[in-house]
Amino acid sequence: MPSEPTRRKRHRLDKRVYAQTGTIGLLTACTDARRPLFSNPDHADYVVDELRRLHSDAWRVFGYCVMPDHVHTLVLNADGSLVDFMRLFKGRTTRNLRGRVTGTIWQRSFHDHLIRRNEDITATLKYMLDNPVRAGLIDDWTQYRWSGSLMWPEIDPGFFEVNPKDVLWNEIFAL
Numbered sequence: 001m002p003s004e005p006t007r008r009k010r011h012r013l014d015k016r017v018y019a020q021t022g023t024i025g026l027l028t029a030c031t032d033a034r035r036p037l038f039s040n041p042d043h044a045d046y047v048v049d050e051l052r053r054l055h056s057d058a059w060r061v062f063g064y065c066v067m068p069d070h071v072h073t074l075v076l077n078a079d080g081s082l083v084d085f086m087r088l089f090k091g092r093t094t095r096n097l098r099g100r101v102t103g104t105i106w107q108r109s110f111h112d113h114l115i116r117r118n119e120d121i122t123a124t125l126k127y128m129l130d131n132p133v134r135a136g137l138i139d140d141w142t143q144y145r146w147s148g149s150l151m152w153p154e155i156d157p158g159f160f161e162v163n164p165k166d167v168l169w170n171e172i173f174a175l
Contacts, residue, residue, distance in 0.1 A: 019081040024062070024115040024172070026124055027073045027086055032104040036068035037097075044146045046096045047071055050089060055150040059085045060175065063125045063155075066146035067135065072128045074115075076151075078175060086110050120165045121172070125149070 018025070031037050038044040044066045051073065055061040058080035065072045075085055090106045097105055115121055129141040129148075138144050142156060149155040152163075163171075 015081070015083060018077065018083045018112075021077060021079065022172075023077045023082060024121070025075055025077070025082045026113040026115065026128065027075060027082060028070055028111040029086065029090055030070040030107045030111075032107055034069040035103075037101055037105065038066050038071070038146070039068040041145075043097060043100065047093055048146055050092050050096065052150060053092070054085060054089055061150040062121075062152070063128050063149045064147060065128050065131045065144075067131055067137075072131060074121075074125055074128055076172065076175070082112065117169070121168050122160050122163065122165050126160060129155075 038047060047066045048064070051061050051064050058078055059082075060076040060078055061073060062076060063072075063074040073085075073089075075082060077085070090110075094105050115124060129144075132138050132144045132147065133141050141147065152159060
């Protein structure tokens with residue numbers, strides 16, 4: 001008896017979840033074959049520039065961290081879809097880097113973790129910003145040129161003391 005063709009496991013939630021206003025996602029896009037394309041400062045700068053362009057009324061970039069072989073973003077969907085955010089981000093960075101990088105730039109999909117209302121958003125933001133420290137690239141996250149927040153540009157270690165979890169969630173609900 002012939003076997004049935006294997007189906008690819010669906011890893012994405014229903015697309016309507018990503019389009020809900022107020023949804024916050026920790027989105028991670030990896031480079032193809034985990035090549036360290038963003039070790040090149042110019043390439044990392046292009047990525048940050050594109051995040052600045054996408055930070056708008058549709059999407060609020062609470063935090064980002066460009067690592068040599070992947071990019072983390074903490075994004076609020078204000079009037080769009082998180083899937084569209086990632087599609088635009090990857091498409092635009094690919095166009096910007098075309099001719100500077102050979103081969104495919106991004107892996108096919110992206111990883112997402114949708115932040116629930118009871119989660120500590122400050123812990124998620126700190127975890128993301130500490131990524132280059134854990135990777136041994138720097139000693140303190142404030143030294144890293146390719147991470148930060150477009151929503152709170154003056155983010156520093158004191159930010160987390162002044163803005164605990166409840167304060168940030170209240171600010172987010174007010175948006």
